[in-house]
Amino acid sequence: MTPIKPLPLAFPMRVSLIDFIMSELDVSRITATRYLDELIRIELLVKRKIGRENYYINTDLYERLSNVHQK
Template sequence: MLEGISQTAQQTIDLIGQIRELMQHTKHRMRDECPKIYRQELLNNLFNHPYTKIEFVMEDLAVSRITATKYLDELASIGLLDKTKVGRSNFYINTPLMALFLERA
């Protein structure tokens, strides 16, 4: 039983390390490719869940709907997010983060 706990703990530590690396990579790309919109709060929003929405960015960054849409569309245009329409809402999927979670499933 302790071996199972140890393996799970190690897998979790590895996953956290991979998430940190991905976050750093994303941060550098945001700073290099879209410096006008880079904010730490926006980066954090992208990694709170494997997807985000305009409403989440509006709330987390205290910006207007137009600004939140601009930020997310710009990140999608450089390939950091995948924009998917579901019904009347747009979801912006952090595909690399989603892939990390799906590898573990």
């Protein structure tokens, strides 16, 4: 299996679109999907389908950002 390239800009974001990953890493849609599927497998992201788009959500960061004003 090809090693996964680092995703320097994906983790700071709460939602990553596949087109963004393709552009930032200069990879094909298939490769970007494989990268994202691996991140889902190791539970760093979850995938949600909304309409025709799949959104890849960093749930840990999403929760942290959601609770910022509660402290």
